[in-house]
Amino acid sequence: MNRQVKIFFADDHPVFREGLIKIIEREGSFKICGTSGNGKDALEQIKKLQPNVALLDISMPGLSGLEIVKSLNSEKVSTLPIILTMYNDEEYLDEAMENGVKGYLLKDSTAREIVDCINIVVQGGLYISQELSEQFIKNRKKVTASDNIQPQVETLTCTEKQILRLLSDNKTSQQIADEMFLSFRTVQNHRNNITHKLGLSGHHKLLLFAIEHKTRLQ
Numbered sequence: 001m002n003r004q005v006k007i008f009f010a011d012d013h014p015v016f017r018e019g020l021i022k023i024i025e026r027e028g029s030f031k032i033c034g035t036s037g038n039g040k041d042a043l044e045q046i047k048k049l050q051p052n053v054a055l056l057d058i059s060m061p062g063l064s065g066l067e068i069v070k071s072l073n074s075e076k077v078s079t080l081p082i083i084l085t086m087y088n089d090e091e092y093l094d095e096a097m098e099n100g101v102k103g104y105l106l107k108d109s110t111a112r113e114i115v116d117c118i119n120i121v122v123q124g125g126l127y128i129s130q131e132l133s134e135q136f137i138k139n140r141k142k143v144t145a146s147d148n149i150q151p152q153v154e155t156l157t158c159t160e161k162q163i164l165r166l167l168s169d170n171k172t173s174q175q176i177a178d179e180m181f182l183s184f185r186t187v188q189n190h191r192n193n194i195t196h197k198l199g200l201s202g203h204h205k206l207l208l209f210a211i212e213h214k215t216r217l218q
Helices: 014-025 039-049 065-074 090-098 111-122 130-143 146-154 158-168 173-180 184-198 203-212
Strands: 005-010 030-036 053-057 080-085 103-106
Touching (some): 005 111, 030 039, 080 111, 103 130, 130 203, 173 184
Parallel strands (some): 080 103
8 A cells, every 4th residue: 555544543442452553553554543431532533634544443431332433424534434332232243334344353353354354444445354354244044044045146146146245255246346347336236236236235244155155155
């Protein structure tokens, strides 16, 4: 990545905050432009500093991470939000993604995963913690017969299956477009069509579907 990515980090646990700052600043392309332990203060600083990325604890005094995201959306601030949380509940994930969160990480994520998440989000992709993805997939398999999925997959074209395979590898739409020699808009249209065909409610659900059914997309 040629340009330096400006990152604002809000978390009300100083030890965790300082530790993660050290990890992030080891990456030459990342720069921490501000920090806060209070949601209201974080929102004001983000609006002032206009960072590329905001790493937000989901639970903070003042305002929660999700409340910050909603405020940024209403004021059309272009900062890309990533949620850091201890909560592994799918309802939290759904609410976050439906409100425009681009990355969702557990606080015990590895340093490598946090860095990868930031890079993917900056390049236009979505990222969901690997641990969360695996947990949600496991939970769904308990209540969903896998045989019911195959007819859905068979409605997809070869191109759509290839897009899903690449999506399951955390490729962004632009990376998929480059690899498949398609335009970005064409890839986006395919993703919308796939989401509609499969009856999914959002792009994060499409990502989870692609990860879950990767072996069926060959």
